[in-house]
Amino acid sequence: MKKVCTFIYCKSKILSPETVELIFASQAIAHQIGATVTAFVLGNKLQDKLFELNDYYLDEIIFADHYLFEYYHLEIFRSQLIQMIRCQQDIELILFSNDVIGKELAGCLSIDLQTNIIEGAFDIQIVNGVTTCKKFVYSNRRILTIACEKKPVIFTLLPHSVDDPVQLKKSDKDCLLIESNIYVSEKDLYSTIIEQDISQISNISNAPIVISMGNGISDTGNMGINNLENVGLKLAFRLSSLLNGVVGASRSIVDEGFIDYEHQVGLSGKIVAPDLYIACGISGSIQHLAGMINSKIIIAINTDPHAPIFAYSHYGVIGNLFEILPAMIKIFEAELEIKGLP
Amino acid sequence: MIQKRQLLKSIVFVRSINDPIGTLNIENGQIKDSGESTIINPWDSYAIEAAVQCKEKYRGEIIALSIGTDHSTKSLRRALALGCDQAICINCSDDYFYDSTIAACILKKAIELIGKPDFIFAGSAFSDVNNSIIFSQLARLLDYSYISQVTKLISLDSENQTISVSRRINGIKEIVQTKSPIVLTIDKEFGEPRYPSFIGLQKASKYQIIEYTLEKIDFIAPSLGLKFLNVEPHELGKTHCEFIKGNNPEEIANNLIGILKLRDVL
Secondary structure (H helix, E strand, C coil): CCEEEEEEEECCCCCCHHHHHHHHHHHHHHHHHCCEEEEEEEECCCHHHHHHHHHHCCCEEEEEECHHHCCCCHHHHHHHHHHHHHCCCCEEEEEEECCHHHHHHHHHHHHHCCCCEEEEEEEEEEECCEEEEEEEECCCCEEEEEEECCCCEEEEECCCCCCCCCCCCCCCCCCEEEECCCCCCHHHCCCEEEEEECCCCCCCCCCCEEEEECHHHHCCCCCCCCHHHCHHHHHHHHHHHHHCCEEEECHHHHHCCCCCHHHEECCCCECCCCCEEEEECCCCCHHHHHHHCCCCEEEEEECCCCCHHHHHCCEEEECCHHHHHHHHHHHHHHHHHHHCCC | CCCCCCCCEEEEECCEEECCCCCEEEECCEEEECCCCEEECCCHHHHHHHHHHHHHHHCCEEEEEEECCHHHHHHHHHHHHCCCCEEEEECCCHHHHHCHHHHHHHHHHHHHHHCCCCEEEEECCECCCCECCHHHHHHHHHCCEEEEEEEEEEEEECCCCEEEEEEEECCEEEEEEEECCEEEEECHHHCCCCCCCHHHHHHHHHCCCEEECCCCCCCCCCCCCCEEEEEEECCCCCCCCEECCCCCHHHHHHHHHHHHHHCCCC
16 A cells, blocks of 8 residues: 655644644645555654544554654654665655754655655645646746656645645544654764753744734834834734734844844745734735735735735735834733733 | 864855746756846855854865856855855756755765865755755765754864754754764854955955866766656735725724624634
8 A cells, every 4th residue: 555654753742733734735645546644753752642643544653752852863863764764665755844854854864765855845746656746946936846756755845835624534444553663772863952942932934923024113213222122023022912923024124133033934034824914014025925925814004005015915004003003002902901811 | 172183174055046037947857947147145145154254263274166157156256255265166057956866966976076074064045946955965965964054153173073053943942062074054043144355356356266067076867857847937816905994093903903803813
């Protein structure tokens, strides 16, 4: 039986949206050719997570549960994974996430397996034994259709490219749980994580609400004494904390040092697709649009009625963000007071 | 901190990328890029900056390596002006970058001919071919360590061949130590890259760039090439924008929030 495989690194307590997307994508591809879905899972103390994965109707989970997999180290993850893959037959393709870990592993494995790899793939199909997919090139201005005949093909999946799954049917068989041998040991480990700072901002690529700020915040008179004092950014952070969202940014204000690169939305930053995207003072360059166009609802607030962003937004406000945002904040604050929350 | 050993040798990879206004065609399943209008890959500046910082701190030499035809000399001269000591160009079409496995094989062959370095620096992505995995493939081919998205070089111990860097991995900042030789891709967070000095630019303009051909590096294309079927423009979907109006900001905010609540996003 042919297999569609995916790699899952269980780190956090709950499955990340990327992981869920990987599983859905694998299932959609497997469905086309009547294949089964196998997940390779690495991590430490996996019990609970395997239980959770069970709800996703995978056909087979091959897992390696070991303290060495608590933190990501390329060298041991690669050695373990390549052995796990080599034990399997008839693998059609292997899907990885398009993040740092997924890309590092996928690249190395493509050399080990001497096979094709396509980064940022979407719309993956298998027709007559030939795997085709699409990917963006030329700063997202062109779509390339690529075919690969070699098996197994490796893909890193473009984030937010899978539609919500149609109703999954529970397969007749239960999910097969197979514990893999551990092929690595302490002596294979040559990198050490000296320090890890997990008190970071919430990951903007997964947030349900993103409030993005653009050049509009560098309006004179509202600049503040330094970047931390910037009135526009302060408003954005206040609104995002009220809505449980995160703050995004256009490239120009990141380049000017107003805000950290981690907040940048766009081609050279993060690709986001939240339920609600509020673009404040962003004109809407093609690079920025490419990073947020898949958001479910886009609101643009801009003083310039001709700003390109309006053509790609669902709702528009022609007005000054320094007036509109405080008004919005006031309403939400009043609502919270009624609820009796701080 | 650094012990005396032979000089550190670094290679920094630079490449001119195609401007998205250029044309892209497919012939017989292969990409044919017009390559008319090329720009310096913005990510490469960070790689050059990292290599130069490393040289300033620990001495050694930097070789700038590029692939492509005439236009790639632009990035090489910039690298020279910023402090690289040598510049080598692999003279072949850089359409190979659409299939990163092949491009990685070419780079591996060239690097073997140059002599294996302690460090390979590269930018973290190429926006025209939309590729950032090529350097993980190269690291695997050379059997080097690999760290991507480096935000800072922290320390280097050439005696024990270890290097510590900070990097951001899926949103988490970490400091990691590993052994060299190593391939590093440098992230935008590394900091503002410097500008070339006037003297640097002058020196660079006179420099004779060394050229390698595919025969010279003894490259034979691997048999696992990708087939390119189609290229089409990607039009972003325009939407109908409903403008929210009101007599004052409070009214507009109220109307906007009302609509969002109706649509169940708040």
